[in-house]
Amino acid sequence: TVQAAAPHQRARGRSGPGLVVRRDDLRQASREGREGNLVLFVVDASGSMAARQRMSAVKGAVLSLLLDAYQRRDKVGLVTFRGSAADVALPPTSSVDAAAVRLESLPTGGRTPLAAGLL
Incomplete structure (x- = not known):
């Protein structure tokens, strides 16, 4: 405020x-x-989708995003759907350690409950 007013003092009398x-x-x-973003992966983990290879790629992507997410305050979550329901495999988190523990074993196989996954 002072810096904005000072140059005009003579003109203002x-x-x-x-x-x-x-x-x-x-x-x-x-x-x-700065608000962070939420990146939510929703993955078909049914047997028909070669899910084991996909889960390995998803784990890598989640952990990679979390390593970069700390400074931006981003969070990453994972929902898988297989069998008869969808599961929150990783609730939204910014912790790499928590994600690594939760993603250690992700079950695959069964049919594809697409509606449950979308819901």
Whole structure:
């Protein structure tokens, strides 16, 4: 505010100590919050989709994203669907260690419950 008002003091007829401050001189600091993103993988883990190879690729992708996500405050989650239901294999997290433990063994096989996976 002071920096914006100072150059105009002669034109505003200032006499004596102090500054003549007008409304358009007022400045206010504002902070922008950085919100993270949520990346949610929804993967068909049924037997018909060669799911074991896919799960290996998904684990790698999730862990890779989490390694990069810390500074951006991103979170990554994983939902798998197979058999008769969908399961939240990894709730949204930003922890690489927690993800590695939860993704250690992901069951595959069975039929494809697409509606449950979408729901």
